[in-house]
Amino acid sequence: MKTLEDFKNGQVLLIDKPLHWTSFQAVNKLRWAIRKAFAIKKIKVGHAGTLDPLATGLLVICTGKMTKQINTFQGQEKAYTGTFVLGSTTPSYDLETDIDATFPTNHITEDLIHETAKQFVGTIEQFPPVFSAIKKEGKRLYEFARAGEHVDIKSRQVEISEFEITNIDASTVLSTGASTALQQAQRDTLSTGLELKFRVVCSKGTYIRSLAHDFGKALNSGAHLSELRRTRIGDFRVEDALSPEEFLANLP
Incomplete structure (x- = not known):
């Protein structure tokens, strides 16, 4: 199980986005859950490539220091x-x-x-x-x-x-x-x-x-x-x- 330090130092989270969710909703859901779990006010969370609400599948979400790698992941095949x-x-x-x-x-x-x-x-x-x-x-x-x-x-x-x-x-x-x-x-x-x-x-x-x-x-x-x-x-x-x-x- 991940600790707060793990999320701050940086995690790459692979999420299977459900139908009708926006990519922003998925990021917001995870950010809110991490903040609540560790009783903190803020943490950096972002995704590496938008999926339309009518699409499902892989959403790469980065936390903490790994958000610096978002542009790199976005550019991949x-x-x-x-x-x-x-x-x-x-x-x-x-x-x-x-x-x-x-x-x-x-x-x-x-x-x-x-x-x-x-x-x-x-x-x-x-x-x-x-x-x-x-x-x-x-x-x-x-x-x-x-x-x-x-x-x-x-x-x-x-x-x-x-x-x-x-x-x-x-x-x-x-x-x-x-x-x-x-x-x-x-x-x-x-x-x-x-x-x-x-x-x-x-x-x-x-x-x-x-x-x-x-x-x-x-x-x-x-x-x-x-x-x-x-x-x-x-x-x-x-x-x-x-x-x-x-x-x-x-x-x-």
Whole structure:
């Protein structure tokens, strides 16, 4: 069990962030718990890389002197798994906002999906979502978006070292070549909810929501992110992380 001196000298805490929690809430919860456990007024606590409220997974939280390492941890390679939904888009590129447009998907084959994924491996240009916390003119981009104000966003270069479609929703039959009459009929009635499971390894600053949006466009359709889980930051892995409840149970 950790002592107050341990937390002051610096700890790297691996937390599995629950769905709907903000990263700030997770940090605040742990800071409050440490202060209460040791009856102290303040202690430095911060996280090394934000996760959206609709994402789960690895959050690296540093205490005390280890907060000086936050920038180093933030710059390390990250890995994610999740789900794209083909055939529809949202303004936020995820489920934070409602669907604003639908697109055909009956031209999409399994081969096309895998071939298109290859286009996104390497150094790519990416526009951050307008619903993001990036600052412009002293305001967060999401403040402009929620006010209905247009704002120009500059693209940025990011590095994607691995991008793999790991599963295509088995409830919908996709052809890998010539279609049978039954397959074609199924494809003609394909819903806009075709789900693709993916795994991606990428650099700091990569928006997986933007990857979903751009992937849909590259398929001559649309897509949005419906599920995201961060599995790794550098050498830190979510398998070694604790839930907030488990962390609290280990305090004095």
